[in-house]
Amino acid sequence: MDSPTNMTPFVKCLIFAVVCLIIGGNCGDHSLDRRTNIAKRSDKNTYYNIYSKINAMEKDLKNLETKLLKRTKMLRQVLQSVIEMDSNLGLSDENLKKEGKLASKKNAIGFTTRLEQTTYVGSSSIIRGNFILYNGGNAYNGTVFTCPSPGLYLFHVSLCTRTKYGGIWIYKNSQKLTIAYAGYVDPQYNGASVSAAVWLDVGDQVYLRAHTSSMLVDNNSVFTGIRVN
Template sequence: MSPFVTFLMFLVVSLLIGVSCGDRSLGRRTNVANRSDNNTCNNIYTKINTLEKDLSNLETKLRKRTKLLQQVLRSVLEMDSNLEMSETNLASKRNAIGFTVKLPTTTFNSRTSILQGGKILYNGGNAYNGTVFTCPSPGLYLFHVSVVTKTRYGGIWIYKNTQQLTLACAGHGDPQYNGASVSAAVWLDVGDQIYLRPNNLPMVIDHNSVFTGVKVN
C-alpha cells in the first residue's frame, strides 16, 4: 500500500471519528438543554398550580365571608323591621280610642240634663270632653255604664245623638243604694256623639258610678 493511500485512509478514519464525537457531544448538549427546559417548565407549572390553589382557597373564603355578611345583614334588617313594627304598634296602642270616667256624686233634676263626668281615668284619642264623646273615626264602638243610685226607679240612658240606646235601671232603690249596668255596641260615623241622661227625677248618683267607651273595630 502506497504512503498516499495510507494517508487517505487515515484521514477518512479521523473524519469519521470526529463526526461521531461531534454528534455525541451535540447530543449531550441537546439533552442537557432539554432537561433544563423541562425543569423550567415544570417549575412554572408547579407555581401556576400553587397559585391556582391559593386563588381557589381565597375564593372559597370570600364566598363564606360574603354569605356570613349577608346573613348578618338580613338579621339586622329583620331587627330593624321588627323595631319599626313595635314602634308602630306602640304608637297605635297609645292612640287607641276610648275612655273611662267616674261619675261624681250629684243630683240631677232634669231629664234633658247631660250627665257630666268627674275624674277621667283614661281618654285615648281625647275624644271625650268630660261630658260628651264625639266620634273621631268611623267604626264599631262599645259603651258601658255602671250606676249606683238610691233614686226610686233610677237609671241612666245611653244616647247616640238624639236617639236612646240602652237603659241601666236600678229599680226600687229607695232608701238604699242599688246598682245597675248596661252596654251598647253601636256603629259610629265621624261627628256622632254619645252621652248619658237620667231616667227618673230627681236622680241621685253615687261617685262609684262609671261610664266607659272604646273603639272595637
Template sequence: MTDVDLKSLVLQTKSKNDTAIGFTTRLYSTTYSSSSSIIRGNRIFYNGGNAYNGTAFTCPSPGLYLFHVSVVTDTKSNGIWIYKNTQQLTLAYSGNGDPQYNGASVSAAVWLDVGDQVYLRPRSSSLSVDSASVFTGVKVN
C-alpha cells in the same frame, strides 16, 4: 329576637296604643233634676283620641264602638239611658226596691260615623248618681 327587633316591636305597640280611641270616666256625684240633663263625667281616667269632653263622646273616625255604663244610685225606679245623638240605645235600670244603694249596668255596641255623639241621660227626674258610677266607650274596629 335581636335588640333591634325588640325595639321595633315596642315602638309599634306604643304607636298602636297611643292612637287607641276610647275613654273611661267616673260620673259626677249629684242629683239630676231633669230627664233632659246630660250626665257629666268627673274624673277622666283614660281619653285616647281626646274624643270625650266630660259630657259627650264625639266620634273622630267611623267604626263599631262599645259603650258601657255602671250606675250606683239610691234613687227608686230610675236609671241611665245611653244615647246616640237623639236616639235612646239602652237603659241601666236601678229597680223598684226601697231607696237604698242599688247598682245597674248596661252596654251598647253601635256603629258611629264621624261627628256622632254618645252621652248619658237620666231615665226620669231626680236621679241621684253616686261617685262610684262609671261610663266607658271604646272603638272596637
C-alpha cells in the same frame, strides 16, 4: 521513489486502505461529536423544560394562594357585613315593635270615667264625668264622646243610685240605645248596668241621660266606651 504508475498493486491497496481509515476516522469522529452535542443539547433541553414547568407550577400555585387569600378576606368582609346587617335588622325590628306599640297606644280610642255624684233634675240633663281614668284619642270631653274615626264601638254604664225607678240611658246623637235600670229601690242603694255596641261615623256623639226627672247618681257609677273594630 517510484512513481504511482510504477507502484505494485499491493502497495496501491495498502495506500488506499490507509486513506480510507483516515477518512473514516475523521467522519466517525465528526459524527460522534455531532451525536454527543445533540445528546448534550437534548439533555439541556429536557433539564430546562422540567425546571421551567416546575417554576411555572410554583408561580401558578402562588397565584392561587394569593387569590384564595383575597377571596377569604372578601368572604370575611361579606360575613361581617351580614352580621352587622342582621344586628341592625334586629334593632330595627325592636324599634318597629316599639314604634308599633306606641302608635297603637296613641291611636287607641276609648275612655273610662267615674260619674259625678249629684242629683240630676230633668231627663234632658247630660250626666257628667267627674274623674276621667282613661281617655285614649281625647274623644271624651267629660260629658260627650265624639267619634274621631268610623268603626264599631262598645259602651258600658254601671249605675249606683237610691232614686226610685232610677236609670241611665245611653244615647247616640238623639237616639236612645239601652238603659241601666235600677227599679224600685227606695230608700236603699241599688245598682244596674248595661252595654251597647254601635257603629259610629265621624262626628257621631254618645252620652248619658237620666231616666227620671230627678235622680241621684253615686260617684261609684262608671261610664266606659271603646272602639273595638
